[in-house]
Amino acid sequence: MEDSSMKMILKHILNTSALLLTGIVLAGCSSSDAPIEQPINPTGKYTMSVNASKGSDATTRALSIDGSGKLIASWATTEDVYVKKDDSWLSGSLKPHTAGESSVLKGEVSGATIAASDVLTLQFPRTTIDYTGQVGTLDDIAAKYDYATATTNVSSVNGNTFTSSNTDFTNQQAIVKFTLQNAYGETLAVDKLTVSATRLKTADAATGDITITPASATDVIYAALSGISD
Numbered sequence: 001m002e003d004s005s006m007k008m009i010l011k012h013i014l015n016t017s018a019l020l021l022t023g024i025v026l027a028g029c030s031s032s033d034a035p036i037e038q039p040i041n042p043t044g045k046y047t048m049s050v051n052a053s054k055g056s057d058a059t060t061r062a063l064s065i066d067g068s069g070k071l072i073a074s075w076a077t078t079e080d081v082y083v084k085k086d087d088s089w090l091s092g093s094l095k096p097h098t099a100g101e102s103s104v105l106k107g108e109v110s111g112a113t114i115a116a117s118d119v120l121t122l123q124f125p126r127t128t129i130d131y132t133g134q135v136g137t138l139d140d141i142a143a144k145y146d147y148a149t150a151t152t153n154v155s156s157v158n159g160n161t162f163t164s165s166n167t168d169f170t171n172q173q174a175i176v177k178f179t180l181q182n183a184y185g186e187t188l189a190v191d192k193l194t195v196s197a198t199r200l201k202t203a204d205a206a207t208g209d210i211t212i213t214p215a216s217a218t219d220v221i222y223a224a225l226s227g228i229s230d
Contacts (some may be wrong), residue, residue, distance in 0.1 A: 045110040048083065048094060050152050051166040052122070053102040075103040084121040085112045094122070114162050118154040122167065123147065129172065129226075130203045136193070136214040136221035138175075145224035147172040178221045189217040201226035 054074065075096040083090045090111040096103035105122070129147050134140060148169040155163050180188040194211045202208045212223055 045092075045108050045160060046114055046157075047106070047161045048109055048164070049104060049106045049161075050094070050122070050164045051102065052081075052096075052105050052150065052152075053166075053168050054148075074101050075099055079124055080126075081105050081107075081122050081124040082127045083109050084123065084127075085114070085118060088112060089127050114154055114157055116154055116157055116162075120152050120154065120164065122150045122152060122169070124169075128204060129201070131173070131210055131224055131226060132202050134210070134212045134223060136212045136218065136223065138222050141175060141222055141224045145173070146175075173224050173226050176223045176225055178223065180219045180221070187219045189219045190214075190221075191217045193221050193223070195223060195225060197225075 052075075075098070077096050077099055079096050081094040081096075083092075083094065088111065090109040092107055092109040094105040094107035094109075097106055098104070125144070125146065131145055134145060148171045150167040150169040152164040152167040155165055178193060180190055180193075182188045192211060192213050194209050196209045199207055200210060202210055210223065210225065212221055214221060
């Protein structure tokens, strides 16, 4: 009787151990312990950083004239620089980290997948070029009509952050100072100046005259004019 009970108890213990062992084996094979593949960039947004200078002839919003009449240009930290991949503008913009002739442009962009060796176009201050509506001052040109572009090559992508090659911006227009006089060399104050030239651009895909309307009559007018051959 005791022998029989002992065998039953041992058998029960062995069966229980077998179940526990099976449970351990199953738990060890659970898919929850398998590596889970994460998307490279789950948010679709990238933090971009690029060293940029104004270049030898580029201009930025911070415009001034020195004692010799030379136009001085430097980055302002309020600058907005836009990014384009192929023919599509990305959402978001970059801003200079510090003011000066060279600066690190940094910001968050989205709207395209970025990979190493991609070539990106940078432009400021707006994504659409439009020379209409000028009022004839440097401040107005600096804020609205000072266009410059650059290209940069993506050097590496790490998750949602990428870096790209150093770049120089090239201005897309001439900034012309008109000093107005009459036939006798006397100051001539005007309340409107119209500039006409063959193939003079008024916008990205439009040509025509550019009319500059100062806030009040003046004999000195600054104009931002697109590059032309005539």
